[in-house]
Amino acid sequence: MKKGIIIFAVFLFWLLLVSAMVSLPPMGSPENPAYSHIVPRYLEEGVEEAGAHNIITGIILNYRGYDTMGEVTVILTALMGVLAVLGRENLLHHTSKVDESTIERSVIVKCVVRLLVPFIILFALYIILHGAESPGGGFQGGAILGASVIALTLTFGFSLTVKKLPLKYRTVFESAGPLGFFISGVIGLFCGLNFLTYIIPSVAPAYQDLIRHLLLLIIEIGIGVGGGTIIASVFLAMEKVGKE
Amino acid sequence: MLRSLDVLLLIFLLVTAIGVVCTKDLLGAAIIFSAYSFTMAIVWQQLGAPDLALTEAAVGAGVTTVLFLIAISRTVRREDE
Amino acid sequence: MNDLTELFNKLFVNFNYIVAATLFVIGLYTVIAKSNLIKKFMGLNIIETSVFLFIVSSGAIVGGKAPIIGEGVSSKTAFVNPIPQALILTGIVVAMSTTAVALSLMIKLYEQCGTLNADKLKELK
């Protein structure tokens, strides 16, 4: 009975949504207002204006950089949320199921992970640094970095990872995302420009492009390192269990 | 615009979504959810968004699923418990 | 009769949008009807990805390429709309953040109450 009412209500909502979807301009047509209003400028001048061959990187770091600052703040907030609920891991009081399990992890897994992790980290760095030219960017690379930490923890144990990644350094790196934006954005502010402006007119024109690349790179590395550390910290905080 | 592969993928998306809803075993549901995310990544690749496909594969199918798995291992495995 | 054909036509042209709407309500049903909290949250993730699917689809262009402008690209190449992609990158991260907070809440709830069933949790209160 209760289920029936829910299904009926949800069905009504579906009809509402579908009526909206049907009235939208046809998908995939270049005449759509979404495609003809702002996009032409991004596609035509984005490479020179924003300083990245990958227009998406140009948009997320330059045209809509403020949104991305919000995004890195959201993941920082999520980490703080997880810490507020569960607390930091502490080897004196905590261990994990991985460490406690009596099943010996197989040699093959250990060998493969040991061999692969350096390459995974290399790949992550490539994705972070090459984001302006190809698909990828700070956060994708950061997620892969975080995943490599997860793989290490699952094969070599919880306590090893916590020892290798001391809390003091992690606390600093977790804030790297917003800090990268702050450092790059404030330079423009001091030169009398708006926040997050990367082209500094008072510098000789030959160096302007270089400085912009440098500032964008700081942001990318900040997002990547910050994102990766946050994912690792969230994982460790959720994985821990109290010692008996 | 629509190609047969796209239609197939979209229908597969619906099937996996219903699969997530109907599976009583949470571990199974998490794995199906991972498959759902991967399918979504492929759909986005087809729509010309490789950046998003990369992100969804790493975050949606990877990190989110791992988080679900930890939560399931720390709590319950059956839906009715 | 003609109206009906036209409606079907529109439904088919905007098929991605319809799928997104359907996924949205599947997720909504899970959030409302299921009593297990982890299941509820899987539903919420489905809702979020369905909205992302809608936004990405609204940026697609017939025969469009990924908007990476490099060598070997003539001025005639059609690129897809890059704005929705930039928005969804942010969206995916937000979805993951919400999931992390929610799951840690569930772990704590289970430690305190020993169940993740919404009906049983109501009785405990």
Add this chain to the structure above:
Amino acid sequence: MIEFSQHCPVLMTITLIIGGALTPIVSISRKKFSFWWAFFVSLLAFFFCSCAVWRLYTMGPISYWLSGWEPPYGIEVYFDYVSTITFLMTALGILVIVYSKRYILHDISEEKLPTYYTLVLLILGGMVGFSVTGDMFNLYVFLEILSLSGYALIAITEEKLNAMASFKYLVMGSVSSVSVLLGVALLYNVTGTLNMADIALRLQQFGPTTAVYVALVLFIIGFSVKAALFPVHAWLPDAHALAPSPVSALLSGLVIKIGIVGMLRVLYCVYKLGGPVDFTSVTNFMGWLAAVTVLVGAFFAFFQDDIKMIFAYSSISNIGYILMGISLVSFTQPERGYLGMMGGLVHVFNHAIIKSTLFLCAGALIYKTGFRKLSDLRGIGKKMPITCGVLTIAALSIAGIPPTAGFICKWYIILGTIEFGKPIFAVALLLGAMLVFAYYIKIINALFFREPNESITEVDEAPLSMLVPIIILAIGCLVMGIFAYLPLAVIRPAAATMLGLPSTYLPLGG
């Protein structure tokens, strides 16, 4: 100075956000240092905000282009008269942080102090960013920052029911955020832009389609959940009552107002009165819901014994008043909605001040006695005269007794309903006001006139760091009431611009 003040709207946001991100780093070695850091950051943000408000009232709204890109291409921060609410946010933020210095160690361990202050700064940053942005997607991002930190702040204590309350809030809040996002997506698909002013312009050009109406419905659903309007208010009582008291003050005073600010932005900045979409049927419906909300909140508050629970239900009731005020608009004759809009906006400010006073006083009582039930707290007024005196002032304010802050806005809203030709709403509001009066009399009676609880023997006044914020807030309650023309003068341009009238508009005889 002029050059500098132009940057202020964005400076205050990044100060709070970056300050929040730095909190764990600066307090690595000494956890208690995080308080001083948070205090400093909030003072800095308050300074920037004051500069921005000063500029607003001398030179008009500030439009700030992030990265220097002109609006439809980049993100625009738009500091207009509605954004004056950020002044309240940053000011209340300082008081709450000062209050937390002693109080919060009662609820959480020292280990979590940096986390707590980070989250407080981030929730303030999210709210400030939300109120000043002029871009729809940016609105969603800041909405998520403030919601996530809100969920976390509720669950930060070790109490048993907090995680449950927080989870309920999280599920409803996330669904509402997603529905806002879907609304943004539909509008983007129809108009091809994300800037609010540009959307308004292009909606005029393309005319209303079904999708535009559906987007409006989705926005209203989303922001109603954030504001705890009647059918979707279920998360509020538990969340606001169980959170640590300073957090309750933030959530009840400011975070639910975010829903109101969002609705104002969407209805009156994007869709616009006199625009292509006639949304008065939606606002009329909202008016009915608001009337029910007033009664439901007041009715349930009457049966509570837990002092914070009473205040939480009373928040629901007051949100009803505000929504009633802002939804009384006529599409063709904007002047007719002026009184209600005025009252609603003033009540946003007054309710924020009064409700945070009440929650902080309740926190002081709980901190000293450990009890939270009204029946246990009876007769405490003689032991803690200052706290209870302030609580009485705030209670009289919220009940709407004439010389205090609550009177003027409720008066305006009720006048607005009559002016608008909906006397039935006026009846509902008066009935709600009477119920509110009754239960606050019940609280005052219990605190002062019932015989003291024997188990509370050695209780003295709350510490200074808690008394100072509540006394400042109580003075605020009185000033906003006695010098009522002050808030009215400040809010008048906001109400006028929302209705599409010139900012110097004055009603006849007003």
